[in-house]
Amino acid sequence: MAILEILQIGNPVLRRRGVKITRFDNGLARLAEDMIETMHTASGVGLAAPQVGVSTRLIVVEMPDDGDYPHSGERWVVCNPEVVKESRETEVGQEGCLSVAGYVGMVERPTAVTIRGQDLTGHKMRVKADGFLARAFLHEMDHLNGVLYVDRAKEDTVMTIEQYEKLIQEVEDQDTSDDEPAGKSAILA
Ligand code: ZN
Numbered sequence: 001m002a003i004l005e006i007l008q009i010g011n012p013v014l015r016r017r018g019v020k021i022t023r024f025d026n027g028l029a030r031l032a033e034d035m036i037e038t039m040h041t042a043s044g045v046g047l048a049a050p051q052v053g054v055s056t057r058l059i060v061v062e063m064p065d066d067g068d069y070p071h072s073g074e075r076w077v078v079c080n081p082e083v084v085k086e087s088r089e090t091e092v093g094q095e096g097c098l099s100v101a102g103y104v105g106m107v108e109r110p111t112a113v114t115i116r117g118q119d120l121t122g123h124k125m126r127v128k129a130d131g132f133l134a135r136a137f138l139h140e141m142d143h144l145n146g147v148l149y150v151d152r153a154k155e156d157t158v159m160t161i162e163q164y165e166k167l168i169q170e171v172e173d174q175d176t177s178d179d180e181p182a183g184k185s186a187i188l189a
Contacts (some may be wrong), residue, residue: 001037003136009100009148009175011053013021015055018050018057018144021079024122027060032077032120035060044098046136046189051099057081062188063133071133078125081117081141086110093135095149096161096188104164104186105153132187139189161186 009013021028031054039047039060052095057080065073087110110158112130115137119125129137139149150158159167164186 002034003041004034004038006038006042006047006051006098007053009097009150011099013050013053014099014103014143014148015146016050016055017146017177018048018055020057021118023119024079024118028079029120032058032060035045036062036075036077039098042098044188044189045084046140047098047162048140050143050146057144059137059144061133061140063136064187069132070130076127076137077120078115078117078127079120080121081115081137081144083141084116084126085114087112087130092154093132094187095135095139095153095163096140096186097149098188099143100148100150102160103150103158104161105150105158107139107149107152108154109134109138113137115141136189 010148031049036048038052039062045064046059046061049056059081060077062075063069063071063073072172089111090108091111092106094104095107111134113134115127115129117125
């Protein structure tokens with residue numbers, strides 16, 4: 001396994017459409033392993049092949065293993081992912097990207113999606129995702145079409161991670177109710 005370089009916004013590969021995977025060989029499996037290791041090293045919840053300079057339709061998604069998220073610690077590797085169904089209901093939530101280092105923003109996405117694709121051996125697979133997991137899948141799938149979250153972010157919501165965490169802290173300090181905390185630290189994908 002190897003840790004790969006994560007390309008940053010401005011690199012043209014991030015704006016290219018990924019090519020459909022047709023060969024499910026050892027090279028593909030190795031790329032997936034390297035992407036997983038790279039994602040772990042960068043503390044991300046997902047990574048798409050174009051982010052490591054490979055214009056192909058491969059994504060990995062892994063939920064943080066801290067019990068705060070549904071599917072904690074679960075991981076998906078999906079080739080040629082496509083949205084089959086998405087909810088009409090949407091929500092605005094925080095996103096950050098390993099290819100836009102240091103920033104986060106607020107993006108509106110469907111609250112639930114069904115995704116179909118193939119595993120590393122080419123077998124068909126389907127994933128039903130909602131909430132934060134749906135967001136992570138949609139963020140990664142955007143990368144396969146050359147789209148970055150900053151293209152979709154609500155106007156004036158893109159800020160540095162430091163600004164975001166300060167804002168969250170202020171909201172929590174003001175919140176005297178017993179509700180759940182207003183937010184978590186920045187999440188990157
Ligand atoms: Zn990203």
